[in-house]
Amino acid sequence: IFKSHFGPQFVVSIADRDMVAQVLRAEGRAPQRANMESWREYRDLRGRLPIFIRNRKGEKWLKMRSVLRQKILKPRDVAVYSEGVNDVITDLIKRIHTLRSQEDDGKFFDFMCAGVATILYECRLGCLENNVPQQTVEYIEALELMFSMFKTTMYAGAIPKWLRPLIPKPWREFCRSWDGLFKFSQIHVDNKLKAIQSQLDRGEEVNGGLLTHLLVSKELTLEEIYANMTEMLLAGVDTTSFTLSWATYMLAKHPKVQQCVYEEIVNKLGKDQVPVAHDVPKLPLIRAVLKETLRLYPVLPGNGRVTQKDLIVGGYLIPKGTQLALCHYATSYSEENFSMANEFRPERWLRKDNFDRVENFGSIPFGYGIRSCIGKRIAELEIHLALIQKLEQNSTEPIYKHRGTSGSIFHVSYIVLIINKICSRWKYL
Numbered sequence: 001i002f003k004s005h006f007g008p009q010f011v012v013s014i015a016d017r018d019m020v021a022q023v024l025r026a027e028g029r030a031p032q033r034a035n036m037e038s039w040r041e042y043r044d045l046r047g048r049l050p051i052f053i054r055n056r057k058g059e060k061w062l063k064m065r066s067v068l069r070q071k072i073l074k075p076r077d078v079a080v081y082s083e084g085v086n087d088v089i090t091d092l093i094k095r096i097h098t099l100r101s102q103e104d105d106g107k108f109f110d111f112m113c114a115g116v117a118t119i120l121y122e123c124r125l126g127c128l129e130n131n132v133p134q135q136t137v138e139y140i141e142a143l144e145l146m147f148s149m150f151k152t153t154m155y156a157g158a159i160p161k162w163l164r165p166l167i168p169k170p171w172r173e174f175c176r177s178w179d180g181l182f183k184f185s186q187i188h189v190d191n192k193l194k195a196i197q198s199q200l201d202r203g204e205e206v207n208g209g210l211l212t213h214l215l216v217s218k219e220l221t222l223e224e225i226y227a228n229m230t231e232m233l234l235a236g237v238d239t240t241s242f243t244l245s246w247a248t249y250m251l252a253k254h255p256k257v258q259q260c261v262y263e264e265i266v267n268k269l270g271k272d273q274v275p276v277a278h279d280v281p282k283l284p285l286i287r288a289v290l291k292e293t294l295r296l297y298p299v300l301p302g303n304g305r306v307t308q309k310d311l312i313v314g315g316y317l318i319p320k321g322t323q324l325a326l327c328h329y330a331t332s333y334s335e336e337n338f339s340m341a342n343e344f345r346p347e348r349w350l351r352k353d354n355f356d357r358v359e360n361f362g363s364i365p366f367g368y369g370i371r372s373c374i375g376k377r378i379a380e381l382e383i384h385l386a387l388i389q390k391l392e393q394n395s396t397e398p399i400y401k402h403r404g405t406s407g408s409i410f411h412v413s414y415i416v417l418i419i420n421k422i423c424s425r426w427k428y429l
């Protein structure tokens with residue numbers, strides 16, 4: 001229980017039974033049961049909270065979300081982006097080959113930046129080129145500033161307006177980094193707008209992806225489009241690059257799994273076939289690798305909701321306005337939810353037959369419900385296609401093949417190097 005800027009708040013960690021009991025006792029409401037049964041009760045809770053609205057502009061966001069979801073929320077919506085993503089993957093693989101000899105790093109970040117931008121802005125940012133364009137460099141710098149100032153800028157939102165002249169730094173830095181990010185979005189959205197305008201002037205039919213749809217349909221104002229593109233690029237780069245790094249690392253550490261995934265690809269798709277979105281459902285193991293990676297390394301360590309009304313869940317009264325904090329790590333690593341929880345076992349996600357549903361709410365790395373991750377399908381598409389292509393390209397020598405002791409150390413350490421460098425470069429892990 002803590003006192004926040006907005007008044008007293010309760011933080012209830014669903015994963016922490018004792019804390020739930022303590023909070024309730026402190027409130028003078030003795031829990032009817034000594035503890036919460038398990039994570040499964042969270043499902044109960046979730047089902048009873050019809051709409052969680054995190055920000056105060058909830059309704060507006062829901063309208064925006066309903067517009068955006070038409071283009072990216074289902075696997076078949078994002079399937080059309082396969083070609084663009086594959087172009088970026090081809091460049092990524094070339095770049096990795098070149099850089100492996102130079103001990104450079106950070107390519108997964110650059111790939112994701114380029115990949116997400118291909119979908120969002122319908123253009124290439126040049127992240128994987130030898131000379132990265134100045135605009136893109138400035139964007140990456142603004143992003144770095146934003147993340148390196150994360151702690152300070154968190155306070156910026158909590159500092160009341162009247163105090164800002166006295167403690168100017170957090171707010172100033174907050175605005176500087178976000179201005180940089182918005183400027184970048186604005187440039188790309190405006191470029192697209194100009195391109196569409198000239199197509200219309202020439203009497204041509206206008207076709208395109210997400211941004212074209214948003215600009216042509218006019219369902220959102222231009223300002224809303226700038227804001228959403230900025231947020232989505234921001235939300236879509238480091239999340240996916242870290243996940244791809246971890247997936248690659250796990251495959252490196254588990255050569256047998258890697259071999260099985262490789263064999264599944266060859267058996268189901270044949271050799272050297274550039275995969276597209278429709279191929280992914282044929283490869284349950286690659287999907288399982290991603291799920292298992294996200295279970296072990298959920299990018300966002302936690303998630304939260306504020307209850308909209310008084311609730312009784314599993315015998316506990318959770319008052320309206322309670323902040324519920326869910327810790328992904330606690331539920332993902334709980335033996336109650338996953339047997340041999342510390343081990344990398346992608347096969348736990350494989351369905352035995354068409355009727356088998358392998359759901360486990362102990363791991364919900366993309367969140368759940370009406371405010372779940374809107375970019376989930378994009379992220380999955382990019383990571384699946386990147387892993388498949390990387391494994392295919394190394395048909396004779398699987399990506400992170402063990403080459404005796406020194407070879408395997410080289411491979412694993414190379415991946416660790418990438419991850420470490422990304423982390424030190426982006427300073428926010």
Ligand code: HEM
Nearest residue numbers: 232235236239240243365366367368371372373374375379
């Ligand atoms: C591995 C990759 C990713 C992970 C693990 C991830 C995870 C999450 C999580 C946990 C949330 C909060 C969901 C909730 O509160 O229930 C979220 C929200 C969000 N994500 Fe992702 N994300 C990923 C990739 C992406 C991508 C690629 C995009 C955009 C292209 C994106 C855009 C967003 C947006 C806009 C929200 C806010 C949604 C809302 O508040 O309604 N994410 N993400």
